[in-house]
Amino acid sequence: MDSCAAVEKEVEKVINKFSAINDHSQRIIGDVISLIEKLRSSIAEGNPDSKVTAGQVDVLNEALSKTKDKLHRLTTEHRDLHGTVSKVGKAIDRNFVADFTATSRTDVFQTERNVMLLNKIMAQHFYRQGMDDVADALIKESGLPAEDIVPEPYAELHRIWESIHTGNLAPALDWAARYSAELDARNSTLEFKLHRLAFMQILNGGVQAQTDAIAYARSNFAKFVRRFEKDIQILMGTLIYLQIGIHNSPYKYLTAPEMWIETADVFLKDACQLLGINKDSPLSVIVNAGCTALPALLNLKQVMMSRQVTGIWNGRDELPIEIELEPDNRFHSIFACPILRQQSSEDNPPMKLLCGHVISRDALNKLSNGPILKCPYCPMEQCPSDAKLIYF
Template identity: 60%
Template sequence: MDACEAVEKELQRVISKFNGVHENAKRMLGDVAKNFDDFKSSIAEVPAEEKLTTEQINILRETLTKTKEKLQRLTTDHRDLHGAVSKIGKTIERNFVSDFSTITRNDVLVEEQNIQLLNKVIAQHLQRNNLDDVAATLINESKLPAEEIVSDPFSNLHRIWEAIYRGDLTEALEWASEHSAKLEARNSSLEFKLHRIAFLQKLDAENGGGSPIEAIAYARKHFSKFVDKFEKEIQLLMGTLMYIPVGLENSPYRGLCGPNLMVEAADTFLKDACSILGITKDSPLTVVTNTGCTALPALLNLKQVMLSRQVLGMWNGRDELPIEIDLDSEHRYHSIFACPILRQQSTEENPPMKLVCGHVISRDALDKLCSGPTLKCPYCPVDQSPNDAKLIYF
């Protein structure tokens, strides 16, 4: 992001300079044209057989001199503009690295199995984004086994999500009714939001609604189960019935008009549906790409430091990162335990251990604190046997 901002800043500077040169050129050329027009007017009064007067010759020389000076200034401005444009290329080269060979592992794509796995992830990403025809072409050309491509339930959710945006609630209401118990267990407001939109649609005369009788019947049928949680919201909806003749957009309830409620319901549907079905909102390819974009600048800076200090041999193993990459909470999928004694992150070889007193330390710390058959907790004075410590799984 910083690289894009740096390039954009340089680009804006060039655009500003270009506009300045353009306006200056228009003004100068206008002045030159006016000078020649004035000179033509002055000599038009002289008969054809007479020679130019000394004053007219001086005016011509002055006009030519000013024209030459203005053209030279325009040439200089144009040359400076070329220099500013060339700086954009240098800024791009400085901020965007094209060679990632020092921090990548190209050998992983040598094996056919890994290539097929990559094609599979791309195909699933395409299916998630309703690009089934492109995904089918990729599957066919890469010769992926059809049985390995499992239909991603997200594609169905994405279709329903788009339908909610368009105001079509049929499939969304069916899905919510089918998963009503799970939604209620999650304390979700999805069902009510969908029925609220359906109720308002029956009051929308422009889209075939405007019938208070149908709206009241719909409310009696579907709102009774939501009275305890959404009593005030239902009261507001009932108040809209009085303004059907003038239209909700001309009433105190105009906030219920427009696409805001549909956007809110669509986002709630996608979040709750993904949670219930145990799938991620973003495709794995999107997550990996975004995470890589976050990690690459830090890794490239580290590589430059290592090059300058000639310590490249320190980064031999590429199965783990040499530094910690700070990702946002949305991209954290695993619990992390850091030993409070050794200040080290736990691993499979050095897992967290729960002591009898309830405090948790790493196995390496447990081994170092042992003094014979007993162990004294470093946080409380409880003596205990190290054999009583239990392995913890997060």
């Protein structure tokens, strides 16, 4: 945050100086225009067939001199602005790391498989953002098979999500009505929150909308009485304040923009859970996790380079330190082998023995004595080939 504050301070200086120069430039340009207009009027008053007098020549020269002087001042101020702008770039270089190659692996995207996987998650991300034309162009230009992109209702969900943000609840209410039973089974609050927004939207019409609001409440709130009785009572209480306006009442929080943002997020979350798709695209998850890990990895890399121990950071799919990610980025359990006390990986996955105990593949190979494997936790003997791979 200190780095951001330092850069923001320089940006504010640029904005303030730009505003001052802009105001000064407007005044100077206005003065020049006024001067030229007066000069033009003075010349126009004379005889059009007569020659320019010596006095008029002096006035013209004086006007040109003043114009050049003002132009020079504008040029100087503009040149000074460049110095202030360059300080922003220097502040960014001083407070942020521009080169992240120290933490990257150049061999990751050298295989065709990895390149196609990257194109796939990028195309999926564009579809989620409603950028179908960009996704289609990427699929076409990268040669990605169209069947590799699983058709999911990203476009519809994104359209409904955007419509909520713009104050149009009709698409969201239609969707919620279509999946009403499924939402109730999941104990979702989405449908009620949508109707609450619609009710408050009607009340924005003032006293004249009271009859319509009551009719809407009778038609749509009956099914929610058991779960949201207190919330419905609060909504009915807003009717008392229609004369003075909801914005002047204790219930003004119900009209806050945050209510719409919250409901839009609830829609996206519940809809994705109901349809069995991820709320966030794989690309955004990867980028967010990488941004969390990057500062620690950069500091570690600098320490390793200063102590000349860069060999510790090998090319395997693991990091030399543990990165603490947010709970939202934890998607499955992690297995640590109780024998070797190592975390499992793709090269050393967990293996389930016939007796039910689980050890890593490396531990399985070390404990195997020919065709016989004795479980380290129970007396059962078994064949190592009977162990089964476990996925978390």
